Amino acid sequence: MKAFSARAGLLLGLAFRNMLRNPRRSILTLSAISVGVWSCTSLAALARGVGAEMARDAIYNLTGHIQIHAPDYVEDPSIEHRFKWPNQKINRLLKEIDTAGIAVRVRVPAVVASERETRSVTLVGIDPAQEQGLSFIGDKISAGDLFSAAGKSGIVIGRALLDELETKQGKRVVLLSQNTKNEIADRGFRITAVFDAELESTEKSYVFVSREAAQTMLGMQGEVSEIAVTLKDKDKLHEYVTRLKQALPEFEVHSWRELEPLVTALNSIQNGFLFLWYLIVIVTVAFGLVNTLFMAIYERTYEIGLTQAIGFSPLMVLFEVVFESFYLLISGAIIGNILALLTNLWLKDGVDVSAFARGTEMIGVSSMIYPDQRISDLVAVNILVLIIGIAGSVYPAWRASRLTPVEAMGRRE
Amino acid sequence: MHKAVISVLAWRNIWRNRRRTLLTLLAVAFSSAVLVFFMSLQLSSYDTSINASVSIFQGHLQVQPTGYFKKPKMYHFIREPRALIKNLAELKGITAVAPRAYAYVLVSSARRTVGAQVAGVDPELEKNVSTIPGLVREGEYLSADDLYQAVIGQDLAHNLGVSTGEQITVLGQGQDGSMAAAAFQVVGIFQSGSRDLDRALIEVPLKIFQEVFYLGDAAHTIVIKASSRHRLAELKKNISARLKNKKLSVYSWEELMPGLKQAIELDMASGWLFYISLILIVVFSVFNTFLMSILERTREFGVMLSLGMKPASIIKMVILENVFLSLLGVFSGIVIGSLVVIYYGIHGFYIPGAEEIMKLWNLPTAVKTRLSLRGTLSGPAVIIAANFVVAFIPALKLLRLQPVEAMRAV
Structure with a gap:
């Protein structure tokens, strides 16, 4: 057990330094991850804002939370x-x-x-x-x-x-x-x-x-x-x-959700659409990440061979790469979340869409949209980015682990 | 010759690292396909929604007393609608014309009283401009222009508790401000799918309407159906020229239904927010691979320079690599996206739980997606343009490359 944690520590350290070895490439990959996380969470906040505004207007528009009728x-x-x-x-x-x-x-x-x-x-x-x-x-x-x-x-x-x-x-x-x-x-x-x-x-x-x-x-x-x-x-x-x-x-007792099916429908469509959109964006991000990892492995072929020659198991090589991807994902996600929070702060006084007033009237919302950042959206985006990112990086990591020391070391120019 | 060599070099270069190129291509193709599908879905929904709204009742264009649609007053009327209709029917690009008159009334059945809108229509001409005559689910449409018959919306019939053959009483104000009342026999009940019409519209023969509301031979609007929705501006101008009476104006569906138009614009604008974020990510990832591929070839570029190749030619070559990559990715994306669009064009794209919202837009529950140049090319075009622009950042660095130094680079 001790040996395992020592190894994990070693690999985590190696992976971290690996990430810093080509700062330009890492920054570009990080940027793509951050933009992905930021855009997903901020757009979700805006979309939820529309939904929340609709719900608020509907409740305030003589509906209340519960109604009782004959x-x-x-x-x-x-x-x-x-x-x-x-x-x-x-x-x-x-x-x-x-x-x-x-x-x-x-x-x-x-x-x-x-x-x-x-x-x-x-x-x-x-x-x-x-x-x-x-x-x-x-x-x-x-x-x-x-x-x-x-x-x-x-x-x-x-x-x-x-x-x-x-x-x-x-x-x-x-x-x-x-x-x-x-x-x-x-x-x-x-x-x-x-x-x-x-x-x-x-x-x-x-x-x-x-x-x-x-x-x-x-x-x-x-x-x-x-x-x-x-x-x-x-x-x-x-x-x-x-x-x-x-x-x-x-009597008939109804909650406002039953009385305002449009608001409820919009909410369920948003749930579906936003989740689909998270998947699309994050898969696109993952393509870039996988590519970066392949480049990194290619550059380090000799080195990987060397570490294997001195006793790294293929599994350790695999984890070294996955850890590097993990660092990139975590830092990208953190930056993305910070950007999203800043965006929400910036837009806290509302986004004015009165240029489309007649259009917003038609869907039953007023002309100001206030971002509504839900914890559930933040959690969903961050978890998805980690899961899909790690899953994608297993492929290059696996390829790296299959290198044989002799061949890999022989590739040095 | 030289140009051809550069192109060939660029093409070969992108295949030197096959896996990297394929991964980049996949990212570009995937996002292009997503953009093609979502944009086509959006545009098809708008198209279906507009067509439905226009064809159910509104028409493409309407001639009305100036300002009538903002303030629909009984006493703002078109004095001689028949003459005007004859005049307009000759115009090219118009397929049908029909007169209408409107009044807000209190309508009662034996059990109930509710508010509604009565439209006086010409039973024959109306069939050419509106789909309501064909949407009668129970009974039949108005058969003669001199009988006290009415066709009413399904929800209105439900609220009044009437079925076909029963009487309804209409109570309102005549054109001269006096009380107007009449009894009609419900001959048909229509279901248009539009909430407003199904809930509150009554159609009666125009002649009877004119009698009941003291309107003489006048009407309030002339509804025009054009042969195509896409050349309305020109048609509008031609109609305007024929309206000698300055008190009349011609309005397009956009003006008559500003809500629909703005809601579409808002939806498109918010759609682009999503699209831009996706495009940004793709551009980052293409830029990254591109930058790497240039950096790892520094030594090679040094050799090329020392062999006499001009820096401009090298830049041209790497930019071409970028263009090839974008084009190839985008092209595959368009093909895949279009196939998806075609698939849902046949089977219809169904959004679970969206029935209420679809009804608000006069949309069927499953939207059939249609291929269009705009839907297919807008997103991919932005990807290509963005990739092209950012490609210059690393490419221009090559201008400062010194052969000797470059060759020393690893």
């Missing part, structure tokens, strides 16, 4: 699928989990008409105090009495919708929607505030009134459409959703 609401979000509120059982269950916020809403399709134009929208009846910190609208309209300022008939609409309706703050619009008796209910509201959202589609999709006003208009007294919940600890999402699903079979 059965069939998600498939068909209409007034038919409503439930009685307050509900003691739900209240008790929500008290047992670590919620950051709970918002109870009326949420039904409706049509809004100004003097000039008509648009279809989603009518959301909210309690502004509950929405604070939970959804974008809570933070947009901080004054809780916006609705009651106009005698409980205030409405808050998005800037883009205001333009489309050709109306102004302070003017009246009419909301039309189906009531609980399957008749069309209509009621006039005064625009008490206008909200700006990151996505134009959000501004066009939602109009907000107070929950009481919505309930009165639709004949939903004592009834609501949905409960949105945000959690303090996002990692408990799965646990809590499962618990709520079991405890509330007479």
Whole structure:
């Protein structure tokens, strides 16, 4: 055992000096490895940033982490699928989990008409105090009495919708929607505030009134459409959703991942694509590494023969080469990781892609992308580079170990 | 003669170390093939997505009242669409023209009320500019231009809880601001694969639309299908010249769907971020081998110099070696990449779990990749150019080479 560790020490030392013998070549190989590691991790951070932004926007866009509805609401979000509120059982269950916020809403399709134009929208009846910190609208309209300022008939609409309706703050619009008796209910509201959202589609999709006003208009007294919940600890999402699903079979409980399939799909595609890309880049890096090792062995043929003549076993020669490759890989990976961290630091204020604003709008993200460097990506890239790099270097190492001392020494010019 | 000798020398030189050359070639070929495949996949997806978006409903070009697509107002209309259609139909490069009128309405069935968009279409002409008539899954398309018939999207039908043969009531605002209401019989339900259309579009005969919404003989847009997507700028100019009415403008699909165009540009830009990083790595590795091959031949170059060969000729020779290596690698890469593209062109490239995203782009679940000059050559061209440029770094060192010193080098 002692002998083995002594040998390993000797080989590690030899390999390290070997790497330094042709600094120019080693630096070039190192650069290729670093660029590979750096580009993989940095690009992953950017791609994850897009995904994280999408998730954040989706959660903040009235979704929350968990939603509770009457059965069939998600498939068909209409007034038919409503439930009685307050509900003691739900209240008790929500008290047992670590919620950051709970918002109870009326949420039904409706049509809004100004003097000039008509648009279809989603009518959301909210309690502004509950929405604070939970959804974008809570933070947009901080004054809780916006609705009651106009005698409980205030409405808050998005800037883009205001333009489309050709109306102004302070003017009246009419909301039309189906009531609980399957008749069309209509009621006039005064625009008490206008909200700006990151996505134009959000501004066009939602109009907000107070929950009481919505309930009165639709004949939903004592009834609501949905409960949105945000959690303090996002990692408990799965646990809590499962618990709520079991405890509330007479309701529909969904996590935001189920409600936003696009975000979830993007995430899984990213996982697949990024992994494939790591493989491609690292295999390309490995070609260069293998080539460098062959050159190094070729130069040292005489020397290898000599070491074998004085008692190095073929296995020792093999390890000598593999160790050299290991040094190159480790140093390349370290530099690559440092570069990636620097890149993330440099881009921490976000990458502005507003030149493609309409495009980002289409996939549902705002125009700033913040790198999101995940430990799992760093680990994956570093492990892959080591595994594929070492695996590739076994080939030249094996060739080196098969040299016979006499032949190898005879090759000296 | 001299040139030929240099080429032959360069060619032989790259095969002096067969294994090194093969490994370098493999790296270049592998990365070129990757670039060819990914870029072709990207371009094919864009093409499919654009074609689908254009052919389902939008058309290549649309004549509209200036600014209408930003602010679609009932009272901004084309006064005499029939005359204009006749006029445009004569233009070369146009395969079909059709008028449309739009209104936002509240649509009700016996059970439900939702918001939707009504499009008044000419049942005959519409078939030539849009694929919706052919995408009717249940019932049939509008058969006459003077019946209160409607064809609606599948998700809308689901939300309303109606099937063919049932009545829907449409309630909206007429052109003059008055209330407009009418009942239609659902004759067909279409499934276009586009979320927006399936969820919110109702097509009714234009004549009836004009009656219900007090539009007279007017329309809001004229949809134009061109014979090819690639010469729209010219066609647009020709149409513009024919629009004597200054209040009308012609818009291309890029202008009508800026989101699609910019999303494609963004995707392409982010794609290049990935490609550039791969190219950088290949260039490093080619540069490394190239540098080594020059350094180990210092003595040989010294001999050549002392025999009277000019430094410029030696530089030419080593640069040629680099070009041969790049070309050979890139060429094999293109061949392999193209074969993969052809394979997925037949079988379709399927991305598991991507159905929702594909739908957003009007894409089928399996994209058929197509070979194109741009997709095949862009990536490899950058590799060759980058290799060529960095080859000068070690090559120019040869200018300072002194024969005597060089020959002493090991």
